[in-house]
Amino acid sequence: MSSxxxxxxxxxxxxxxxxxxxxxxxRAAVQISTRWHEAPLAYGLSAFAAAVYVLATVSLCISGPRAWWVSLCAISTELVGVLAVGLWSVLSPESFPDDTVWSGFGRGYLYVPLVLPVAGLWWLWRTRPWLSSR
Structure with missing residues (x-):
C-alpha cells in the first residue's frame, strides 16, 4: 500500500x-569542483540546497510519522533558505558573484524554488499522520 x-x-x-x-x-558538483575559489559562499549554499532537496525527496517517499516529521523539517528549512538567501542576494548582490538555486528567490529556476516548499508544506498538512484513515 502506498503512502x-x-x-x-x-x-x-x-x-x-x-x-x-x-x-x-x-550544478553544485560542477561549481565546487571547477570554480570553488570564485564564489565559495554561493557554491556552498548550492550544495546545501542539494542536500535539503535530497532529504525532502527521500522522506516524502517514505511512509510513517517519523518520515513525515523529517519532511516537515527539510521543507521548512528549504523555505527559510529560499527566503533568506533570496533576500540576501537581492540586498547584497556583491555577496553572490554567482547564483545559487535560491538566489533571487529562485529567479534562475522560474521561481519554482519559492513555490515548491509552499506546495510541499501544503501537501504535508493535508497528509499529516494523525488524521484518521482515509
Missing amino acids: PRTSGPGRLIIAVYAVFVIGSAS
Missing part, C-alpha cells in the same frame, strides 16, 4: 523535488 504522501498531487511534488535534486546536485 498518502505519494499519491495524487504528492506524486507531482516528489517528481519536482527529484528534478531539483538532479539539477542542484549536478
Whole structure:
C-alpha cells in the first residue's frame, strides 16, 4: 500500500523535488569542483540546497510519522533558505558573484524554488499522520 504522501498531487511534488535534486546536485558538483575559489559562499549554499532537496525527496517517499516529521523539517528549512538567501542576494548582490538555486528567490529556476516548499508544506498538512484513515 502506498503512502498518502505519494499519491495524487504528492506524486507531482516528489517528481519536482527529484528534478531539483538532479539539477542542484549536478550544478553544485560542477561549481565546487571547477570554480570553488570564485564564489565559495554561493557554491556552498548550492550544495546545501542539494542536500535539503535530497532529504525532502527521500522522506516524502517514505511512509510513517517519523518520515513525515523529517519532511516537515527539510521543507521548512528549504523555505527559510529560499527566503533568506533570496533576500540576501537581492540586498547584497556583491555577496553572490554567482547564483545559487535560491538566489533571487529562485529567479534562475522560474521561481519554482519559492513555490515548491509552499506546495510541499501544503501537501504535508493535508497528509499529516494523525488524521484518521482515509
